[in-house]
Amino acid sequence: MKLLTITIPCYNSEEYMEHCIETLLPGGDQVEILIVNDGSSDRTREIADRYQAEYPGIVRAIHKENGGHGSAVNAGIANATGLFFKVVDSDDWVDADSYREILDFLDLVAKDGRRLDMLISNYVYEKIGASHKKVMKPSGFPVDTFFSWDDVKHIRKFHYILMHSIIYRTALLRECGLHLPEHTFYVDNLYAFHPLPFVKSIFYLDVDFYRYFIGRSDQSVNENVMVERQDQQLRVNRLMIDEFTRRRIHPKMCRHYMRNYLEIVTAVTFTVLMLDGSREASKKREELWRYIRRHDRRLYAYLRRSPVLRALAIPGKGGHMLSYYGYRLVQKIYGFN
Structure with a gap:
């Protein structure tokens, strides 16, 4: 071996x-x-x-x-x-x-x-x-x-x-x-x-x-590519929700970590939809909220309280600009995309 x-x-x-x-x-x-x-x-x-x-x-x-x-x-x-x-x-x-x-x-x-x-x-x-x-x-x-x-x-x-x-x-x-x-x-x-x-x-x-x-323009993590492939990001997000909610996860810290991970991936999904900026993207965000609520109300309540997810969902042009520049700041700090 x-x-x-x-x-x-x-x-x-x-x-x-x-x-x-x-x-x-x-x-x-x-x-x-x-x-x-x-x-x-x-x-x-x-x-x-x-x-x-x-x-x-x-x-x-x-x-x-x-x-x-x-x-x-x-x-x-x-x-x-x-x-x-x-x-x-x-x-x-x-x-x-x-x-x-x-x-x-x-x-x-x-x-x-x-x-x-x-x-x-x-x-x-x-x-x-x-x-x-x-x-x-x-x-x-x-x-x-x-x-x-x-x-x-x-x-x-x-x-x-x-x-x-x-x-x-x-x-x-x-x-x-x-x-x-x-x-x-x-x-x-x-x-x-x-x-x-x-x-x-x-x-x-x-x-x-x-x-x-x-840094390659054709990479899957390139910002423009992610916007184009937002439905695949949404699919993975839903599959992770399915995996998290279909069984009882132990130990407690493992469940805590996986819940945090879901929060981050959902934030990435919302960011991609925010960068799209279309009415259709807003509908997809609300559909994802409904999907989470149907599968696990406690997870839904937890994510709804997330400051990051709430910031990414501020309505109106002002909310969109706030989310956009917040994303750019984080991008500069961590150097992704």
Whole structure:
């Protein structure tokens, strides 16, 4: 069994996937790199096959019909032979020193036979034109020690763990029944949300491992693209509501964290609808409120009290301008999009 399976979802990634792969190859025989070609029409297949031929036993090319990012991740989980599982998008990369620390730690865990469900590390915004690289670290989690949800005493209100920060135990992803929807963007939120109630043992390693590239105009997180794909953001938001409300979530801090995460994702949805600014977008926001209320009245009451969600829903031109400039301020501080 490999120590770590790294899945690289690729769709027409010929321009940047080689850089991503090259940063992962130093893992050597400890890692399995699955290059999932999601129905690309460029040289992605050729590049994947070349790396498989050059690095047999380390790189494996998987070719499939186009199904979207979630479908590629599903294929990675289904084919993984590693004890642990990581997703690295084809336009991102990893830091060499942190990578070695991650692998050394996972190797120790495997040799000790200790259970580890989720390893958390930091990620860095690699934004085009930005002189300062923003490092995103989780808050409220113990550092350099194993812990459970019961050991977490405080989680900052608007902080959540993205897919970039997470390495899961592979068997846990299969046990929890994670299956991401196809032909849908923004499913990384579901990936970082659905398995959490099944996670019993966590470790936070304070290293700047993942490098998250942003700045291409065609990226799914580009502001204009998000407005165009607002219905997919809404779909993921509803699926997260479904996941949160369909079962009793324990421990209490896990439920608290997931509720906060829902608040943030709903705020992102409302922001996208605010940036659209149309009457139809306002209707979609009210439809989402009704959806939440039908599914869980307590969650609805909690979100209705959220200062951020209330600010994003201030009526009239003045309210829209206030929301818009508030969003721009937060964007400048954190450097996203």
